[in-house]
Amino acid sequence: MNSSAKRISIAIAVTALATFAASAVLVSVVERKQEARNPFFKVVELTDDIDDPAVWGKNFPMHYSSYKSTVDMVRTRYGGSEALPHTPSRMDPRHVVAQSKIEQDPRLKRMWLGYPFSVDFREERGHAYMFLDQQYSQRVTGFKQPGTCLNCHASVYLAYRKLGNGDLVAGFEKLSQMPYAEASRHAAQPVACIDCHDPKSMQLRITRPAFLEGIRVYKASQGVPNYDPNTMASTQEMRSFVCGQCHVEYYFQGPQKRLVFPWHKGLKVEEILAYYDEVRHKDFVHKESGAGVLKAQHPEFEMYNQGVHARSGVACADCHMPYRREGGLKISDHHVRSPLLNINRACQGCHHFPEQEMKDRVELIQTRFYKARNVAMDALMDLISDIKAARDAGAAGSQLEKAWDFQRKAQFYLDFVEAENSTGFHAPQEALRIVAESIDFSRRGQLTLRRK
Ligand code: HEC
Numbered sequence: 001m002n003s004s005a006k007r008i009s010i011a012i013a014v015t016a017l018a019t020f021a022a023s024a025v026l027v028s029v030v031e032r033k034q035e036a037r038n039p040f041f042k043v044v045e046l047t048d049d050i051d052d053p054a055v056w057g058k059n060f061p062m063h064y065s066s067y068k069s070t071v072d073m074v075r076t077r078y079g080g081s082e083a084l085p086h087t088p089s090r091m092d093p094r095h096v097v098a099q100s101k102i103e104q105d106p107r108l109k110r111m112w113l114g115y116p117f118s119v120d121f122r123e124e125r126g127h128a129y130m131f132l133d134q135q136y137s138q139r140v141t142g143f144k145q146p147g148t149c150l151n152c153h154a155s156v157y158l159a160y161r162k163l164g165n166g167d168l169v170a171g172f173e174k175l176s177q178m179p180y181a182e183a184s185r186h187a188a189q190p191v192a193c194i195d196c197h198d199p200k201s202m203q204l205r206i207t208r209p210a211f212l213e214g215i216r217v218y219k220a221s222q223g224v225p226n227y228d229p230n231t232m233a234s235t236q237e238m239r240s241f242v243c244g245q246c247h248v249e250y251y252f253q254g255p256q257k258r259l260v261f262p263w264h265k266g267l268k269v270e271e272i273l274a275y276y277d278e279v280r281h282k283d284f285v286h287k288e289s290g291a292g293v294l295k296a297q298h299p300e301f302e303m304y305n306q307g308v309h310a311r312s313g314v315a316c317a318d319c320h321m322p323y324r325r326e327g328g329l330k331i332s333d334h335h336v337r338s339p340l341l342n343i344n345r346a347c348q349g350c351h352h353f354p355e356q357e358m359k360d361r362v363e364l365i366q367t368r369f370y371k372a373r374n375v376a377m378d379a380l381m382d383l384i385s386d387i388k389a390a391r392d393a394g395a396a397g398s399q400l401e402k403a404w405d406f407q408r409k410a411q412f413y414l415d416f417v418e419a420e421n422s423t424g425f426h427a428p429q430e431a432l433r434i435v436a437e438s439i440d441f442s443r444r445g446q447l448t449l450r451r452k
Pocket residue numbers: 076077078079080081240243244247300301302304309310314315316317318319320337338339340362421422423425426
């Protein structure tokens with residue numbers, strides 16, 4: 001080859017290489033864009049009849065593997081959960097359980113005397129345990145419970161549809177009325193992909209009739225009629241609503257044991273209590289005092305809604321399922337857990353302070369709350385002691401009615417923020433306001449017994 005021919009062939013080779021390189025970049029850009037829009041390889045065709053998360057996981061292996069991480073147990077100062085070894089027995093085959101809250105604070109046991117919570121109540125742990133922990137809780141093994149309990153402790157969307165011959169609400173009603181043991185045979189696993197996602201579009205969706213009904217009556221109380229989150233909510237709202245199907249205050253209504261969220265007058269503690277007073281609901285009669293009282297349960301959704309994060313449009317998923325990068329992808333972390341174990345992704349996207357500083361701020365809020373909560377707990381114990389003493393001294397029911405009503409109020413307010421699992425963080429000022437009113441109710445209850 002002469003030199004000019006050599007030069008030409010080199011030029012061609014260089015051009016070809018450059019073209020190849022350029023097109024390779026182009027292809028990968030196109031692929032990335034497509035991945036971002038449709039970030040998975042469709043391995044299986046998902047339908048509304050497949051509830052096994054392992055099958056969904058074939059299309060979304062990264063989501064599935066982080067979903068499975070909810071088995072982790074790590075303690076934070078006030079949250080997370082500690083893994084306690086447990087000797088398996090016939091009644092309770094668990095090898096590991098979370099710590100007992102009523103043993104840590106016996107005042108809780110006294111507050112709930114006459115109710116199953118005074119027998120067994122533990123710290124909550126990851127989603128992977130929700131079905132197991134319910135089945136083996138002494139609140140289930142030692143007491144009669146309805147199928148309704150499963151609504152928030154298992155993947156029941158498909159069971160509801162099957163039992164209702166396609167009608168979700170009919171199936172929900174059927175399962176709820178079965179005894180727990182029978183109902184639990186219709187469930188197999190904790191909350192799964194199908195409970196939060198539409199299998200075709202992967203859009204978030206609400207699958208629990210109690211939330212659909214609860215948010216409808218709540219919105220109606222705010223002047224918005226016929227609200228349906230599945231057609232009317234924004235994506236950002238759905239990122240909290242899916243959690244609000246379970247992390248809420250509830251009660252079982254009537255002999256049908258229908259699951260009802262008491263939001264008819266609003267989401268604040270006094271609005272919920274006003275509803276319970278109106279429908280004359282009580283959960284139990286306090287064993288020592290004889291008062292007809294209520295048990296509050298995990299009102300995370302209600303309390304979060306009173307805080308500055310909700311007001312600023314920050315959703316549960318922003319802190320508890322923050323985005324994380326996997327290759328070129330941004331995926332939602334399905335390892336739902338305490339954000340304090342994940343401050344970098346959960347908080348620092350918005351707050352530009354060092355991790356330690358963010359942690360300190362949260363713990364300061366929690367410690368202040370916890371101290372106030374202890375004052376309220378002592379006040380409630382004093383009220384219960386006084387009512388008991390009056391009863392023992394022969395006081396009639398009519399003489400105790402006012403004190404009983406104050407106990408009902410004081411106890412519900414305190415339990416509301418106690419059962420709320422953020423130790424005051426989701427709405428710090430609201431939590432302290434509620435504790436302050438609880439203390440006042442307890443002390444005023446004591447006064448009614450002194451003024452004859
Ligand atoms: C601004 C961030 C943020 C938002 C929004 C938020 N949380 Fe939290 N949440 C926290 C923090 C911080 C804690 C305290 C964790 C700890 O003490 O370890 C917490 C605690 C919890 C806990 C107890 C966790 C544990 O490990 O003990 C639950 C359950 C929970 N939140 C549910 C929710 C739900 C449901 C929503 C929406 C209705 C929500 N959170 C909204 C930050 C947030």
